[in-house]
Amino acid sequence: MPVTLSLRAIVYDVDGTLADHFRPPPRMLRGLVAELDEAGVPQVLASGKLHEYLGGMARGLGLEATGWVIGENGATLYDWSRLLFEVEGEYLNDVNMLRRLLWDGCLSESEYYEEPKFASVTIFPRDRDLSKSQHVLHLVQDLCRAHGLQLAPEVHPDSAVDILQIGVNKGRAVQAVASKLGLSAENLVAFGEGVNDVSMLELCYPVAPADAHQTIQDLVRRKGGYLASRPGPAGVLEGFWFLRSQGLTGFDLPAWLEQYRPEDECS
Template identity: 30%
Template sequence: MAIKAIALDIDGTLTNDRKVVTPRTKMALLAAQDAGVKLILASGRPVQGLRAIASELALSEHGGLLVAFNGAHVVDAQTDEVLYDQPIDSDTMRELIGHVRDFDVIPWITRGGELFVERSSRHVIRYRDEDLDIVEHECRMCDLVPCEVDDLLETCATPQDKLLCAAEPEYLQERWRSMAEPFDGRLSAMFTADFYFEFMAPGVDKGRALAGALPKLGIDASEVVAFGDGQNDVSMIKWAGVGVAMGNAIDEAKAAADMVTASNNEDGIALALDEILG
């Protein structure tokens, strides 16, 4: 069956380690769109954090999609029409914030173009033997404006798409089960980077978002190629007709994939598309 859509994780997949889409990969994706294939950016990032890359790859001109917050929110890149949305309800979000305060993590909520973090929160984590201002990092990567509040609960008057918790990777590896356990069956929880552990509404993942949005466009799972490298990409890789793990992907993603391509630093997407699309 012909391929009608290509779903792409961003960090560690579409972009190289310098957070850049390489010329060869960009050329391959623009050519695929010119041939009638839709591009779908599927990321843990908020919608705002996808717009620059969507513009670079001309998604709005070709009717592409933006899958944000690990699948909690899907919008049409051309019209901004919301095709799928599954936020965390306000009461559960308030309970969750109260719970994660028992851990040495930095929680924040993203809404629109703003990142909400508590004024009393630390902003720096120790990462790869260096200090990293993780709030500044997220704002820069996703084109967000930091907004400090006295109490993160102030942002919970309405449902929210996710709660992100940042901390040192070693700390999260030791504590993530304790963080997630009280919400087992009530929320989805996963790593999106070794320093990010995130909570979404129950059942939210990239595969489910694609399954909810693409039939409205007349696209079946068998007509989709999905690329990813992390834990939050596994559902999408499994769901797609052709699931592709990057050479730098975690073992879980590679095990779920139909094929493994070169790394994000070696134009793995372009190489795989040469093989799949011909």
């Protein structure tokens, strides 16, 4: 990837990247995010979570340079500052049909529950048993075949089964948000660690924490992005240290990021 000063906006995966699971983003990172927002840098959250959850998080983080967030792994776009909501994908009817088919005798509510979603479906086994997630995966595949539904199921390590419309992903949504900002996806730095981040990391300048999925690590190396020596949110701060040290961003980054030099360089 050519060295560029045209990186002008940022997109973050949330869980495992901007924040540890079930934790808020750490204080230093919140401070940096606030500082960048004040300087007018658009920062976009992109997650499997519901758009309203992400809108609340963006508001709490003080993200005002843009109100846009990407929900449901790219199936929804939401601007919390104007309450604008958009749905991505061509197969929304298939999502609704699958939901009816699943709960019409296939799945028992005593064993499974559905995370509230608008334009995708997420099913959890109540006991987080991965073999039950596999059962849902095969059931969805059979239903899609039988009814010609244009949907793609995926099992995650936390036992969630996400079912997205074919063609919907975070990368497509990042392109849509970038164009709203008058930018293209190549103008964005993307931070991510999970397989659902592949599509956006492919399009943007990719930065990943040390504990990123192997697929992500390979992608970052292939694209000449930055793979941090620290896991999770500390790896994001280290990523910002790298961007600053290489002068890759079209915006200023603070000098205190020096303390996040890669760990193997510190000793």
